[in-house]
Amino acid sequence: MITDVDVRLSPDLAFQPDAVRSAACEKSGTVLNDVRDHVILKRSVDARGKNVVFQIRVRLFINENTPATDHKLVLPDVSKKDPVIIIGSGPAGLFAALELCKHGKKPVILERGKNIRDRRRDLVKITREGIVDPDSNYCFGEGGAGTYSDGKLYTRSTKRGDVNQILQTLVSFGASEDILIDAHPHIGTDKLPAIIENIRKALLEAGAEIHFDTRVTDLIISDDTIQGVITSNGKEFVADSVILATGHSARDIFEMLDSKSIKLEAKAFALGLRIEHPQSLIDSISYHCESRHENLPAASYSVVHQVGKRGVFSFCMCPGGIIAPCATSPGEIVTNGWSPSGRNNPWANSGIVVEVKLIDLPSLDPLAAMHFQSEVERKAFLAGGGGQTAPAQRMIDFINKKVSVDLPESSYTPGIKPADLHSILPSFVSNAIREGLKVFGKKMRGYLTNDAVLHAVESRTSSPVRIPRDEVSLQHPQIKGLFPCGEGAGYAGGIVSAAMDGVRVAGVV
Numbered sequence: 198m199i200t201d202v203d204v205r206l207s208p209d210l211a212f213q214p215d216a217v218r219s220a221a222c223e224k225s226g227t228v229l230n231d232v233r234d235h236v237i238l239k240r241s242v243d244a245r246g247k248n249v250v251f252q253i254r255v256r257l258f259i260n261e262n263t264p265a266t267d268h269k270l271v272l273p274d275v276s277k278k279d280p281v282i283i284i285g286s287g288p289a290g291l292f293a294a295l296e297l298c299k300h301g302k303k304p305v306i307l308e309r310g311k312n313i314r315d316r317r318r319d320l321v322k323i324t325r326e327g328i329v330d331p332d333s334n335y336c337f338g339e340g341g342a343g344t345y346s347d348g349k350l351y352t353r354s355t356k357r358g359d360v361n362q363i364l365q366t367l368v369s370f371g372a373s374e375d376i377l378i379d380a381h382p383h384i385g386t387d388k389l390p391a392i393i394e395n396i397r398k399a400l401l402e403a404g405a406e407i408h409f410d411t412r413v414t415d416l417i418i419s420d421d422t423i424q425g426v427i428t429s430n431g432k433e434f435v436a437d438s439v440i441l442a443t444g445h446s447a448r449d450i451f452e453m454l455d456s457k458s459i460k461l462e463a464k465a466f467a468l469g470l471r472i473e474h475p476q477s478l479i480d481s482i483s484y485h486c487e488s489r490h491e492n493l494p495a496a497s498y499s500v501v502h503q504v505g506k507r508g509v510f511s512f513c514m515c516p517g518g519i520i521a522p523c524a525t526s527p528g529e530i531v532t533n534g535w536s537p538s539g540r541n542n543p544w545a546n547s548g549i550v551v552e553v554k555l556i557d558l559p560s561l562d563p564l565a566a567m568h569f570q571s572e573v574e575r576k577a578f579l580a581g582g583g584g585q586t587a588p589a590q591r592m593i594d595f596i597n598k599k600v601s602v603d604l605p606e607s608s609y610t611p612g613i614k615p616a617d618l619h620s621i622l623p624s625f626v627s628n629a630i631r632e633g634l635k636v637f638g639k640k641m642r643g644y645l646t647n648d649a650v651l652h653a654v655e656s657r658t659s660s661p662v663r664i665p666r667d668e669v670s671l672q673h674p675q676i677k678g679l680f681p682c683g684e685g686a687g688y689a690g691g692i693v694s695a696a697m698d699g700v701r702v703a704g705v706v
Contacts, residue, residue, distance in 0.1 A: 198259040200225055201238065203252065208492040211240070211251035221255040234263040241380030242493065249484050249493060270295070270369040276404025278303040281706055282426055282436045284413050284450075285309075287341020288692045289442035289683025291396050293699035294405055295366065297706065304405040305434060307426065309412035309447075310338030312397075313390045320345060323522050324610045327584025332412055335523040335533065336446040336657070339409065340393035343692040345521070345535065348384030349513070350376055350693050357689075358697030366696075370395040373538075381497070385538025415453065416679070423678035438706045442682040442699060445660035446525045448567055450685075460665055460675050461563035464687050467512065467658040468573060468626050469550030470618060470651040471532040472592065473607060474644070476517050479545040482641045495540040498547070498644075502636045507625070509633030512548035512658055516540050520609040520652055522585040529574035530587050532609070532652045544608045548655040551629045566661035573622065577653040580616045588616030592649040595619075596631050605650055613652060621653050663687030671702050680706060 202221040210216040217237065222229045239254040275298050283290045283297075286308040294304035309332045310316060316338035322328040323335070336342045350367075352360060364376050367384070371392045376382035384392065397407060417424040417433065425435035443450045455461055476496075480489040483496035495516035502509050513533065517540030523533040534546040558565040580588035587609055591601040601615045619627040638645025664681035666673055666688075673679040682688065682702045689695035 198261065200227070200257050200259065202255050202257060204255060205243070205250045205252050207248070207250055208490040211253060212492055217253060217255060218257075221257055225257065227257055227259055231259050232257050233261060234258045236263065237378050239380060240378050244483050244485070244496070247485055249486075249490070270366060270399070272298040272399055272403035273301065274404050275301060275303040278404075280305045280406075280436045281703075282307060282434055282439045283442060284426065284439065285341065285442040285444055285447070285683070285685070286339050286407065287442060287444050287683065287695060288343055289685075289689065289695040289699035289702075290341070290440070291393070291400075291699070292363065292366070292696040293440050293442060293682060293703040294400055295396070296700045296703035298400065298403045298405065300703065302706065304400065305436065306400075306405065306407045307411045307413055307428065307434065308339060308407065308409050310334070310409065312339045312409050313344070313394055316345075323524075323585060327586070327611055329524050329527050329585070331526050332410070334525055335521055336444060336525050339397065340389065341444050342446070342523075343695075344389050344393055345386055348386060348389045348692065350382040350384065351380075352691055352693040357694055358701055360693055360697070362700070363693050363696045367392060370399070383536065383538070383540070385540075386535045387537045413450070416457065416676075418457075418676060421676055423676055438678050438680065440680045440682050440699075440702055440706065441664065441686060442695075444683070444685040446657055447685055448525075448571070451564060451567060451662045454664070455564055459673070462663045462665060462687075463555060463558060463561070463563050463566040464659075464661055464663040465552065465554050466566060466570065466661045467510075467550035468553050468570065468622070469509075469512075469548060469630055469655045470622075470653055471520055471534060471546055471655045472549050472649055472651050473520060473544050473546040473609075474646070474649045476543055476545045478643055478646070478648070479516065482643050495536075495545065497545070498641065500633075500637045500640060502633045504551075504629040504632045507554075507629050508552045509629050510550060512550045512655065514545070514547035516545050517542045518544065518546050518608070520546050520607065522587070522609070522611050523657060524574070524585065528578050529571065530577035530581050530585065530654060531574055531657055532587060532655055533657065542608060546608065548658065549630055549633065549651075550655055550658055551626045551633075553626070557623070557625065563662065570656050570661050573654055574656055576621045580621055580653065581614055585611035587611065587613050588618060588621060588653045589613035590616065590618045590651050591647040592634065592645065592651060593647040595651050596634060605648055607650055607652070609652055613650070616653070618651060618653050659690055660685050660687045671705050
């Protein structure tokens with residue numbers, strides 16, 4: 198017999214297998230000696246009470262053995278099958294490629310950026326020298342933005358596809374099985390590159406093609422039907438199906454589509470700042486203690502508040518993390534956050550962002566939201582004084598509209614400079630953040646402090662453009678054979694949802 202039981206255990210006991218099994222037997226009234234094995238199905242931290250506990254769902258195998266599990270994924274040989282072009286090797290593109298192989302089609306991935314190893318060198322140039330390569334940076338390159346931007350796997354988009362399938366696939370390529378049970382699974386920027394390399398190897402062994410340093414500059418279209426693409430070196434790739442999975446920062450792709458009068462739509466997004474606190478402070482607020490127990494993860498938080506009719510909320514919170522320079526072109530400042538797998542850095546950071554609605558835009562042009570986003574990033578660059586130095590302000594100074602005299606230490610390695618962040622953001626954004634922070638400080642005592650520092654700007658929360666598609670065929674309504682996909686097309690918001698969309702699109706190509 199198999200039975201599932203929910204138990205609550207202290208941090209001291211939650212990772213002791215004997216204690217977990219004993220608690221599950223006691224809760225279910227099962228004789229301990231009758232249990233041959235147990236597995237943990239889900240695990241989460243409950244910090245609502247004075248005493249923090251782990252809530253654990255346990256499966257007991259009573260008088261029977263645990264069934265064998267094998268997460269290995271074996272792909273068929275597709276080297277001689279019909280090609281499907283995939284533009285972009287982020288989670289949407291890679292999972293689309295894996296799914297195409299399963300369906301007996303040959304993926305041909307065209308990635309503007311570099312492979313994992315070479316991409317690292319360009320990230321070092323950004324952080325140390327302030328030099329941004331428009332084709333190889335934190336957003337562009339093998340694995341997409343997620344590779345060097347944390348690897349958080351939590352999603353609310355459970356109706357868009359099979360979340361467990363995505364997680365199981367990542368485990369098959371080297372991710373820890375913990376992602377299958379943790380309530381907020383996370384891989385970590387230090388672990389993701391090896392997993393992405395394993396996916397690449399599997400695709401190549403199956404006969405797929407992957408071309409790095411290959412930026413698509415045009416589409417080959419005849420009679421409103423896709424025929425292939427042209428790349429920056431003039432090479433043509435021919436196929437009757439193209440999956441467009443470029444990510445939310447490929448502005449040149451949006452501009453190319455617009456120049457060809459291919460239908461696009463401006464899309465609402467969120468804009469704001471990235472705030473950084475000492476992790477020890479966030480731990481003490483969340484866990485109601487002076488020091489965190491060794492079995493407890495670095496604490497995270499999620500906050501939201503309505504200012505007028507506009508939402509202010511935390512975004513991509515990174516406990517024990519680092520703030521990274523995520524510009525994709527010279528002359529702009531963009532911040533984002535990531536954490537290593539151990540989440541063991543001394544800072545906690547999160548985006549604090551505000552809804553930007555279509556009514557806030559100066560026009561109905563399809564690229565109006567993108568241009569609005571870009572203008573703010575350029576203002577941040579000028580306020581930072583050049584390179585990738587980010588303008589910054591202490592939290593209470595920001596609320597009081599006072600330029601900080603000095604700044605605390607920050608994880609943002611290119612450096613930060615005191616500035617008036619209200620002069621960078623649109624007033625409706627900065628004022629909403631100002632009011633939201635006051636409320637967050639009341640919800641989390643200690644959060645409102647001048648030891649926290651705000652970095653400008655957090656602007657790439659989602660795509661500012663939607664590429665429309667028919668929701669049955671998943672093709673662009675105007676161009677047969679063109680399949681908009683993932684976060685850049687406006688149909689996902691994170692690694693897992695983008696991966697699920699890649700699977701979905703590949704299933705109908």
